[in-house]
Amino acid sequence: MELNFLSDNMTGASPEIIDALHKTNAGLLPAYGEDALTARVAAKLKDIFEADVTVFLVATGTSANALSLAALSPPFGAIYCHRDAHVEVDECGAPEFYTGGAKLVDLPGDHGKLSVTDIETALATAHQGVVHRVQPAAITLTQATEAGTCYRPSEVAAIAAAGRRYGVRLHMDGARFANALCFLAVSPAEITWRAGVDILSFGATKNGAVAAEAVVIFDNQLATDFAFRRKRGGHLLSKMRFLSAQLDAYLEGELWLKNATHANAMAKRLAEGLASISGARIVHPVEANEVFVDLPERTIQGLAADGFQVRRWIGEDQTLLRLVTAFNTKSVDVAKFINSARRHAGAAGP
Numbered sequence: 001m002e003l004n005f006l007s008d009n010m011t012g013a014s015p016e017i018i019d020a021l022h023k024t025n026a027g028l029l030p031a032y033g034e035d036a037l038t039a040r041v042a043a044k045l046k047d048i049f050e051a052d053v054t055v056f057l058v059a060t061g062t063s064a065n066a067l068s069l070a071a072l073s074p075p076f077g078a079i080y081c082h083r084d085a086h087v088e089v090d091e092c093g094a095p096e097f098y099t100g101g102a103k104l105v106d107l108p109g110d111h112g113k114l115s116v117t118d119i120e121t122a123l124a125t126a127h128q129g130v131v132h133r134v135q136p137a138a139i140t141l142t143q144a145t146e147a148g149t150c151y152r153p154s155e156v157a158a159i160a161a162a163g164r165r166y167g168v169r170l171h172m173d174g175a176r177f178a179n180a181l182c183f184l185a186v187s188p189a190e191i192t193w194r195a196g197v198d199i200l201s202f203g204a205t206k207n208g209a210v211a212a213e214a215v216v217i218f219d220n221q222l223a224t225d226f227a228f229r230r231k232r233g234g235h236l237l238s239k240m241r242f243l244s245a246q247l248d249a250y251l252e253g254e255l256w257l258k259n260a261t262h263a264n265a266m267a268k269r270l271a272e273g274l275a276s277i278s279g280a281r282i283v284h285p286v287e288a289n290e291v292f293v294d295l296p297e298r299t300i301q302g303l304a305a306d307g308f309q310v311r312r313w314i315g316e317d318q319t320l321l322r323l324v325t326a327f328n329t330k331s332v333d334v335a336k337f338i339n340s341a342r343r344h345a346g347a348a349g350p
């Protein structure tokens with residue numbers, strides 16, 4: 001059975017985005033992002049963020065993060081992140097590589113979130129100015145987090161303010177930014193630059209694009225050499241219009257918000273259904289499009305026997321599953337999963 005909730009990277013793309021790729025295929029257009037479509041995406045993002053942002057499009061989230069962190073940190077910098085952050089565990093050292101050697105300093109935090117207290121302690125004990133130590137340069141938050149939770153504007157603002165007291169800037173990994181925004185019901189400006197974010201990796205791939213992300217820079221001084229970093233890092237696409245077409249369609253008619261609203265609703269329904277099953281425990285608040293659920297081993301085996309592929313998080317002997325919904329998750333498939341889990345848990349049907 002094809003059916004699974006393994007990742008929002010496993011889905012295809014929104015039909016609107018595929019259509020846009022077809023439409024932009026005709027004719028000759030200037031290369032390397034000098035085209036009108038790329039300018040239109042930047043204009044749309046300025047509008048959405050209510051700010052004179054500088055925008056750079058790239059093809060992957062890893063490059064968006066690594067290039068952003070390179071703009072914020074010298075090679076001898078310290079970059080503070082959650083210990084489960086994608087930059088720390090899933091990017092093969094790209095941030096260290098792109099920064100020329102900065103050190104990621106991982107911190108703990110419940111439900112995937114950094115706490116302002118831990119950040120303050122780390123900064124206060126960082127030995128700023130001591131030549132033997134890496135120097136505090138940046139903090140990176142993931143929004144929504146790797147645990148599927150979301151930072152509130154007040155939390156982002158408190159972390160940004162703590163950083164600023166030490167001259168430390170703030171990056172946000174928004175691979176699932178749309179999902180977070182829909183959950184928080186705040187404006188894009190409120191959860192980013194108004195709360196103190198300097199650079200955002202604005203994700204689109206997981207939420208309906210083929211491969212397209214935008215680096216959104218709120219402090220234009222940080223943008224001056226970004227174009228060179230992107231080119232040198234191999235992410236200045238010659239046929240940039242194909243990235244731009246994706247983002248243009250993604251932002252048009254609020255497709256990005258519609259897609260994320262749907263994915264979030266599916267995760268909520270999945271979590272509510274599973275929560276009522278005997279022996280099930282939802283381990284993180286379900287705020288975006290991910291559900292972390294601990295299920296009895298027999299239920300997991302039963303789901304697998306019914307043909308559901310499930311991902312044990314983290315380790316083959318674990319009974320904690322990560323379930324991810326997407327813009328095109330069908331409610332009927334959510335129901336099938338819940339019914340299968342319920343049947344194998346031995347609980348009464350609905």
Ligand SMILES: Cc1ncc(COP(=O)(O)O)c(C=O)c1O
Nearest residue numbers: 060061062063086142173175205
């Ligand atoms: C939190 C987070 N950041 C960034 C990324 C981007 O990764 P990629 O380079 O695979 O596009 C992902 C993808 O899994 C992610 O989950």
